[in-house]
Amino acid sequence: MLRFVSIGIVCIFFLASFSIFEKKIYPDKLSEWNFFKGKLSDLSPSKDVVPYSLNTPLFTDYAEKSRFVRLPSGKYVNYQKEGVLNFPEGTAIVKTFYYSADFRNPGKNKNIIESRVLIKEQEGWKALSYVWNEDQTDAIREIAGDEKQVEFIDQQGITQNIRYVIPNQNQCKGCHNSNDQLMPIGPSVSQLNGDLNYLTGKENQLKYWNKHGMMQNLPSFASIPKTAVWNDPLSGDLNARARAYLAINCAHCHRREGPAQTSGLYLTESETDITAIGINKPPVAAGQGSGGRLVDIHAGDANASILWYRMQTNNPGERMPELGRSLAHQEGIALIKEWINKMK
Amino acid sequence: MRLLPFLLFIFIGIPAVSFCQKDFQKKYQSLFIMAEDGDVIELPEGVFELTNTLSIEGKKKVTIRGKGMNKTILSFKNQTDGAEGIRVSDGSDIVLEAFTVQDAKGDAIKTMHVKGITFRNVKTEWTGTPGPENGGYGLYPVQCQGVIIDQCVAIGASDAGIYVGQSKDIIVKKSKAYHNVAGIEIENSLNAEVFENEALENTGGILVFDLPDLVQKKGGQVKVYNNNIHDNNYINFAPKGNIVASVPSGTGIMILAAKEIEVYQNKIINNQSAGTLIISYTTTGKAIKDKLYDPFPSAISIHDNVYERKTGSPVGKDPLAMVLGRKFGENIPHIIFDGIKNPALLDSNGKWIAGQCISIINNKDQSIVNLDVQNNFKNIERADNSFKCEN
Numbered sequence: 001m002l003r004f005v006s007i008g009i010v011c012i013f014f015l016a017s018f019s020i021f022e023k024k025i026y027p028d029k030l031s032e033w034n035f036f037k038g039k040l041s042d043l044s045p046s047k048d049v050v051p052y053s054l055n056t057p058l059f060t061d062y063a064e065k066s067r068f069v070r071l072p073s074g075k076y077v078n079y080q081k082e083g084v085l086n087f088p089e090g091t092a093i094v095k096t097f098y099y100s101a102d103f104r105n106p107g108k109n110k111n112i113i114e115s116r117v118l119i120k121e122q123e124g125w126k127a128l129s130y131v132w133n134e135d136q137t138d139a140i141r142e143i144a145g146d147e148k149q150v151e152f153i154d155q156q157g158i159t160q161n162i163r164y165v166i167p168n169q170n171q172c173k174g175c176h177n178s179n180d181q182l183m184p185i186g187p188s189v190s191q192l193n194g195d196l197n198y199l200t201g202k203e204n205q206l207k208y209w210n211k212h213g214m215m216q217n218l219p220s221f222a223s224i225p226k227t228a229v230w231n232d233p234l235s236g237d238l239n240a241r242a243r244a245y246l247a248i249n250c251a252h253c254h255r256r257e258g259p260a261q262t263s264g265l266y267l268t269e270s271e272t273d274i275t276a277i278g279i280n281k282p283p284v285a286a287g288q289g290s291g292g293r294l295v296d297i298h299a300g301d302a303n304a305s306i307l308w309y310r311m312q313t314n315n316p317g318e319r320m321p322e323l324g325r326s327l328a329h330q331e332g333i334a335l336i337k338e339w340i341n342k343m344k
Numbered sequence: 345m346r347l348l349p350f351l352l353f354i355f356i357g358i359p360a361v362s363f364c365q366k367d368f369q370k371k372y373q374s375l376f377i378m379a380e381d382g383d384v385i386e387l388p389e390g391v392f393e394l395t396n397t398l399s400i401e402g403k404k405k406v407t408i409r410g411k412g413m414n415k416t417i418l419s420f421k422n423q424t425d426g427a428e429g430i431r432v433s434d435g436s437d438i439v440l441e442a443f444t445v446q447d448a449k450g451d452a453i454k455t456m457h458v459k460g461i462t463f464r465n466v467k468t469e470w471t472g473t474p475g476p477e478n479g480g481y482g483l484y485p486v487q488c489q490g491v492i493i494d495q496c497v498a499i500g501a502s503d504a505g506i507y508v509g510q511s512k513d514i515i516v517k518k519s520k521a522y523h524n525v526a527g528i529e530i531e532n533s534l535n536a537e538v539f540e541n542e543a544l545e546n547t548g549g550i551l552v553f554d555l556p557d558l559v560q561k562k563g564g565q566v567k568v569y570n571n572n573i574h575d576n577n578y579i580n581f582a583p584k585g586n587i588v589a590s591v592p593s594g595t596g597i598m599i600l601a602a603k604e605i606e607v608y609q610n611k612i613i614n615n616q617s618a619g620t621l622i623i624s625y626t627t628t629g630k631a632i633k634d635k636l637y638d639p640f641p642s643a644i645s646i647h648d649n650v651y652e653r654k655t656g657s658p659v660g661k662d663p664l665a666m667v668l669g670r671k672f673g674e675n676i677p678h679i680i681f682d683g684i685k686n687p688a689l690l691d692s693n694g695k696w697i698a699g700q701c702i703s704i705i706n707n708k709d710q711s712i713v714n715l716d717v718q719n720n721f722k723n724i725e726r727a728d729n730s731f732k733c734e735n
Contacts, residue, residue: 144373145396165425169377170399173433180402180434180457256559259433259456262486262510264557275557275633282630283585284558287450287480287503290585306585317450317479322427 030115030130030139035068035094041112041136043096048073050214051198052205054191056230056244058252059329061162062154063097063113064106069187070094071214079217081225082270084184093118093184097164102153113148114166115139118176118184125182127172143169163326171323178257185252190225190269227269230335242339243269245332249321265296265307278307279343289318302340311336368392376400376408384409387443391417397426403435410443413465413497420448428454428484429468436460447471451481452501461485462492470500474523476583478502482524486510487560493519502581503588504529505546508536510560516541525582526551526591527573532558536566542573547580548588548595549573549615552602555587556625556634564604564643573597574613577659590628592617593660601625601639607646612678617658617665619651619678622702627682627717640686642700646731650708651678667721668713677711677726679704684718695734704731 027033030040037046045051049070057065071077072090080086087093095116101109117128130139131146145168151161167174173182192205206224209215218224228236230245250267253260263284266276275281278296283289283306291309298304310320312328319325373396375385381404389411398418400406410416420429429448432438432455444467445452452468455461468482482498485491486509496519498505505524508514514536520543521527527543529551530536543549550573554563573596582589591598594617599605601624612619625632625639632639655674658665668676681702689700696702704712712731716723 143377144370146370147395163424165396168373168396168399170373170401170431170433171397171426173401174399174431261559262456264559280631280633281557282587284555284587285451285480285484285486285503285507285509286583286586288476288478288583289450289480290583292476292584294585315449316423316425317427317448322450323425326424 026119026126026128026141028141030117030132030141033092033094033117035070035092040138041110041132043068043112046070049094050209050212051196052187052192053194053196054186054248055194055227055235056191056241056248058185058248058324059332060097060324061164061327062103062152062160062329063099063164066096066098067186068094069214076214076216077209079189079215079219081189084186084188087120087184087187089120089122091120093187099150099152103155104153104157110136111150111152112136112139113150113164114142116172118182125176125184127169127176127182129166129169129172131166142166145169145171160327165323165326167323174259174323175252175321177252177259186248188227190227191248193224193226194229231331238335238339238342242335243267245335249332253321278305287317288315289313289320291318297340297343299343300341302337305340308333308336308340369394369396369398373398376403379403379406381405383407387411387416387418389415391419393419393422394429395420395422395424397423397428397431399426399431399433400435400438401433403438405437406435407439407441408443409439409441412442413444413467416443417446418443419446421446423447423449426450428452428479430454432456432458432461434458438462439464440466442466444469448479450479451484452479454481454484454486455488456486458485458488460490461488462494463496464492464494465496467497468499468501468505469497470502472500474500474502474578474581476502476581478581480504480586481507482521483507484509485514489513491515493517495519497521498527499523501525502583503586504551507531508533510558515539520544521549522546523578525578525580525588527576529553529588530563530566531555532560532563533566534560534562534564536563538566538568539570541571543571544573544575545578546576547578547582547593548591548598549576549612550596551588551591551598551600552605553587553598554601554603554625554638556632556637556639561634561636562638563602566602566605568597568605568607569609571610572613573610573615576615577617579660580662587628587630590662592621592658592662592664594618594658594665595621597621599623599641599644600628601641602644603638603641604643605641605645607644608648610649612649613652614654616653616656617660617668617676618680619653620646620649621664621680623680623682623717624684624686626684638686640684640689641702642686642689642696643702645703646679647703647706651711652709653678667715667724671724672713677713677728678707678709679712681712681714681727681731682717683714701733702731703733 075088098112132139146166228240254267302308384407387410427450429445437460470478480503491514501524504526505521527546596612596615
């Protein structure tokens with residue numbers, strides 16, 4: 001017994017000692033950030049912490065996500081038409097991943113897995129990962145990644161048991177990367193241009209930010225771009241929704257400044273070169289990920305398209321995105337299938 | 345008295361450390377993340393099972409050193425996450441040394457955006473019979489500058505064992521590649537020297553390619569010399585869709601659309617379909633939409649190599665083997681050129697302009713065929729002495 005306890009102590013000591021090397025000391029516990037008030041697992045934001053949501057979010061093994069941003073007191077972000085907003089130094093973004101026990105009752109009996117904190121320092125963004133304890137009382141910083149078995153009942157009432165992977169600190173940058181600098185992926189004006197239920201009622205997020213001094217220099221509302229909601233046909237046509245889906249799920253790597261620039265496949269919403277989008281484009285270094293298909297997108301035939309194949313396979317050497325999923329996103333697959341099959 | 349817990353900790357802690365190392369993945373991933381400039385991280389002797397990529401990011405002058413190529417083995421046989429075994433990105437002066445990466449689910453070791461990357465005594469392998477389910481690349485530096493691959497071994501990659509892509513200033517030496525689709529491949533890369541390697545029993549031994557639609561457009565200044573390139577007759581097991589799936593089995597050296605290439609003093613032995621194959625990208629039948637891409641090989645010199653092959657039909661069933669077999673039976677010429685020249689590099693008499701020609705001279709047992717692909721092989725003919733450059 002003593003032996004086991006001491007092993008635990010040694011391991012903790014060993015891991016904890018790493019933080020000595022870090023130039024800046026970050027909190028070891030999520031609670032120390034004071035993002036939330038009251039019971040931590042309620043995720044009730046403190047006064048200066050504002051929730052936000054994206055029109056079309058990144059798929060992460062069906063995890064639900066809550067997102068908050070905290071701007072430094074008196075600071076704001078300037079409107080910019082394209083790309084992730086240039087937040088002021090000291091901004092913190094906290095994203096929490098959880099599963100409701102039964103997806104048909106969302107928000108009830110949450111199992112919170114991890115919270116990721118992005119903090120804007122003078123030299124750029126820094127990513128920290130906090131893993132929630134079993135009691136859901138706090139989350140502890142983790143740099144080397146981890147795995148958790150998660151069970152939930154899906155929309156169809158079927159029990160799912162998955163191995164949820166918490167990325168290591170380097171893997172954060174595998175996705176959160178622009179010209180080798182760590183960057184948030186989601187918060188652009190076009191992604192934020194949608195309604196959110198605030199405590200004060202439903203409101204467009206950009207209007208709310210503007211009203212509360214968080215965003216300045218907003219142009220006339222009609223001129224602000226708006227990302228389609230991938231699963232809401234009222235928000236955009238098939239092409240707009242498919243491109244929005246590919247942009248958030250793929251383009252953090254697959255764009256000219258991203259880690260997948262070597263592939264020549266670029267999936268940002270603004271990309272207009274049809275070869276770069278993948279149409280009739282042979283792969284560069286797909287290896288077995290080609291799935292025996294010849295081109296990334298074969299217009300009119302999803303089944304002959306590497307892009308669609310890689311969304312479905314769960315082999316880690318083939319699947320896309322490379323990180324953040326062990327399940328295939330059936331609804332996203334259906335959307336991209338329809339998009340490719342209707343392509344002329 | 346205060347010291348007592350500490351002493352107790354050391355005392356009991358020693359045997360406990362090996363227990364901790366059971367969590368090899370976490371321990372070494374943490375070390376890689378926390379490494380300081382100039383650190384050497386030693387990997388112990390043994391076989392270690394990993395389930396996720398080990399990654400090194402944004403480091404300077406860091407060495408990862410095992411106890412020996414066959415002593416420190418990182419096995420990814422049960423990998424569940426990550427698209428490669430080891431990934432190194434955005435750093436400088438990184439050395440990977442003296443270990444093996446085995447059975448990665450995707451690529452074995454990928455390094456990207458590293459200035460100064462050395463692989464020394466590193467082996468990447470897929471065990472078992474090579475097949476399309478193997479990972480694509482063994483040693484895989486891409487968009488790197490200052491690449492040294494020295495005394496490495498690459499086995500079983502379903503694309504290329506040693507693959508240097510979109511990089512600059514490269515040395516690949518004293519290494520061995522076998523049972524890969526491509527043994528060694530230099531793609532869209534500048535200033536590479538490939539020497540004293542052994543490439544055997546791959547589908548193709550050494551490839552020098554220029555492909556369209558990439559960030560680094562143009563390769564060139566590639567020297568391939570003093571290599572032993574033999575018995576590259578392995579069946580092509582690349583998954584369809586990949587460019588190497590079109591490499592004919594039985595190829596010693598293949599030059600695809602590349603420029604400024606010198607191939608000399610190699611032993612090119614018993615590669616039964618094409619000792620050396622020189623073709624343009626158009627011959628692959630793939631469409632070209634990249635307007636900045638030049639699909640034709642030019643400025644190539646092949647000299648003082650030793651060619652030999654066993655009498656016999658070409659291997660494999662691809663179109664090249666069929667065409668050559670029909671025309672030449674069991675005595676296939678060593679050097680195969682598709683006959684397509686960049687019209688922009690020819691003068692009004694159809695001769696190469698200065699410095700752009702394809703020169704093939706002084707090779708032992710030199711024999712050349714011009715395939716005349718442009719005219720659907722109509723005028724396929726021997727051209728053993730037609731590649732002497734006049735200027």
